Amino acid sequence: MSEPRQITDSETNPLLKAWVTPFAAPPFDEIKPEHFLPAFEQAFADHSAEIAAITNDPAAPDFANTITALERSGKLLSKVAAVFYDLVSAHSNPAILEIDKEVSLRMARHWNPIMMNAVLFGRIAHLHENRASLGLTPEQLRLLERTYTRFHRSGAGLSDEAKTRMAEINERLAQLGTGFSHHLLGDEQDWFLELGEADRQGLPESLIAGAKAAAEERGMAGKAIVTLSRSSVEPFLKSSARRDLREKVYKAFIARGDNGNANDNNATIVQVLKLREESAKLLGYPTFAAYRLEDSMAKTPEAVRSLLERVWKPARARALADRDDMQALITEEGGNFKLAAWDWRFYAEKLRLQRANFDDAAIKPYLALDNMIAAAFDCATRLFGVTFEERKDVPVWHPDVRVWEMKGRDGKHKALFYGDYFARPSKRSGAWMTSLRDQQKLDGDVAPLILNICNFTKGADGGPSLLSPDDARTLFHEFGHGLHGMLSNVTYPSLSGTAVFTDFVELPSQLYEHWQERPEVLQKFARHYQTVEPLPDDLLQRFLAARKFNQGFATVEFVSSALVDLEFHTQPASAAEDVRAFERRELEKIGMPEEIALRHRPTQFGHIFTGDHYAAGYYSYMWSEVMDADAFGAFEEAGDIFDPAVAKRLHDDIYSSGGSVDPEAAYEAFRGRPPEPDALLRRRGLLDTAKAA
Structure with missing residues (x-):
């Protein structure tokens, strides 16, 4: 099979041009797989030149020529990588996945010599040692500490021999992580259960509608299927009266990556653990x-x-x-x-x-996706004074993706928010928040482009997508992460939004979940998708009683x-x-x-x-x-x-x-x-x- 022609001209490759789109958003309608490798080549070269200039600067290190310069470096790489990894996870295809294998290795090979650069680390360490006398603002001091920590923990202080080995480990781990992800996606794409009429006992209409939509997404119009997406599996296990089919679906779900086929992840796990252990020991840690x-x-x-x-x-x-x-x-x-x-x-x-006179099927008709999006936005408006307006003029990577402009309390543009809510075979499972551009004020007031990706079941025949209480909670959770990115108000890119400790990053998202299940919110936004009647008070009380x-x-x-x-x-x-x-x-x-x-x-x-x-x-x-x-x-x-x-x-x-x-x-x-x-x-x-x- 011939390779796709690589488009290198900066005048024709959309990843290398200035984006003349609303809010300089990525022109997804112009970007093709063959644009990525040339764009990455250019981005790696630009970034390496910028790092070399910082490293070889004859002037004594100071905050501006070292730390601020590092913050300004790699802009093209960040821009290209953000678009690429959005497509890898949210709307992949065989060409993108092939490129991903190469890019993951090239990315490790690019970053290893930067993060283990002894001369560059020497400049950072000098500033860190003298930080008390530099007259830094609290944010600058925090950035210096985080930059020093990041380089130190990457092995910048190791011997040359240890650095060489650490680089080899990082490259291999990058390949293994990509392989793990591709295997999991492969197993999820390969399996489905077709539901004949006799297989639908106990299933609510909303689930059957979703199963029909999932079949249509896979080119099986007129049929109904259960896929291995969690938002398909869990409702089926809750409601199917067919014990034999529950067993079949459950076993397929928990066997992903463990089927002894080309997508098996067992050997990958063993290699990952050995390499992580070795890297930790190189850095002086027991585990x-x-x-x-x-x-x-x-x-x-x-x-x-x-x-x-x-x-x-x-x-x-x-x-x-x-x-x-x-x-x-x-x-x-x-x-x-x-x-x-x-x-x-x-x-x-x-x-x-039996205990609470409540089941999920009773409340799902009141939890239409559009209403829950409106509820999430309304809570943000009431808490933080921000407003949301849908935009139809921003390019997207799939027709189902929607975009909203968020404005601040002062009515000025603050962020774009992309919502990609439905499961499809080209998307990995789960739900996550990420960004196409982070907020920062180092060079002007840069507004963020924030994404929420979910795997909800689509409504059939153009009908609304009805969420389970867990789905509605997930929507609020990811939107909480989204707000963390959109409300960010820092100067330096490395400290923007969700760039916090992993065991702190879930606070803004999990905290936001609390509003989703409050009576004040449900009474306003939980409305029956057919009658528009509000959630009956007795059902609301039963739902609240059943939460725990x-x-x-x-x-x-x-x-x-x-x-x-x-x-x-x-x-x-x-x-x-x-x-x-x-x-x-x-x-x-x-x-x-x-x-x-x-x-x-x-x-x-x-x-x-x-x-x-x-x-x-x-x-x-x-x-x-x-x-x-x-x-x-x-x-x-x-x-x-x-x-x-x-x-x-x-x-x-x-x-x-x-x-x-x-x-x-x-x-x-x-x-x-x-x-x-x-x-x-x-x-x-x-x-x-x-x-x-």
Whole structure:
């Protein structure tokens, strides 16, 4: 097969031209796969020249010619990479995935000599040693400390031999992470379950409509399918009366990346763990977890384990009690089988209906996607004074993508917000926030371009997409990350928006979830998609009463995943030569109920194996939850969930400060004290169980 012709001319390659679009947004309608490699070539060359100029500057190092110059470098590379990685994750094709293999390796080869440049590090270290006498602003001091830490932790101070080996490790890890991601996408694209009429027992109309839309997306118009997207699998497991099909779907879902085929991720995991362990030891740390956590709020593996174990015990006790109640329900119904993992969600729904007279199917007609987007925007308006207006003139990467302009309280442009909400085969699973451009004020007032990518099920035949309560919460979660990027108000790009510790980055997103489930918000925006009637008060009360139901299960599937992640990165890599045996051993050690699976089994754990951002860091969601549960209490104590004074502190100290302030100091500035640890257990309804234990 002939290679696509590479377009190198800066006058014809849209990635190398100035973007004459609204707000200088990427011209996705002009960008083709063959544009990327030439653009990356140019970007790597430009960045290398900029770094060489800083490194070889004959003038003595100062903040402007070293740190500020570093902040200004690599603009083209950031611009090209942001567009490329958006397409890799949100709308890939075979050509893009092939390019990704090459780019991931080239990216590692580009950054290694920069991050391990001894002369450049010498200039940074000199400034760091003399930082007290440089007359820096607090943000500049923070930037200097973060820059020094980043270079030091990348191996800039190592011997030449160790640097060579570290570079080899980084290159191989980049390839392995890309391969892991491609394998997972491959398994998800290859599998679906077609639903004939007899296969639809118990399924609500909204799920069947979504299954038809998913089939149409795959060129199977007129049929209905379940895919391996979580937003397809979980509703099916909750509602399907066909136990045999629940088992089939569940087993396919948890087997992603673990099928002994070309997409198998077991060998990849073993290699990743060995290389991470070696890199940590080169840098002087006993384990990768020790290395990773030193630069976090938690600081040590022991602190992480302490938090997880504190939550694990009451969560497991609650889950086991629920399991016994579900088994009794099966017996009452005349079932002569033992509750299995593929039964849990189905019988949990029945139990919730019995205890709280509520199930998800009852509320979904009131949670139309458009209404929940409007609710997320309205909460931001009431809290921060920002407004949103949809724009039809901004180019997008897929027809389903929508764009809004966010304006500040003063009515001036502040950001563009892209929402890409529906599942499709070209998109990896999950939900995430990212950016095409970060906010900064170093060279003019640069407004950010912020993305939310989700995998909700599309409504059939042009009908509305109806969200489950979990989906609605996910929408608010990702929009909370989005606000963190859009409200950012810092000078330097490296400190912009979500450029904070991983165990702090989930605070703005998880905190925002609280507004989604408040009566004040639901009464206004939860309206029936057909009748436009508001959510009936009795259904609202039942929904609120049922919120803490099944929290034992949800906490167990999360904490077990976080503990396995921690063990992968604290034990010797040789202990995980057999990934399945390691997983089994660790779950036995903590007493994992056999009826519950990990939220992410190792072979599909993209958080920790497609890159190292969450490696030894999956616990971060729970660390942040201690803060978010406590932080929302500030609004409750004020007696108004939109209290202007509390909202102003939230804006100034959390959402707009990016990484310019130490996270502990930022939290205490907002709350007036450190977080109260029991807030997490209280939010999950596990405090009484914890006290009893």
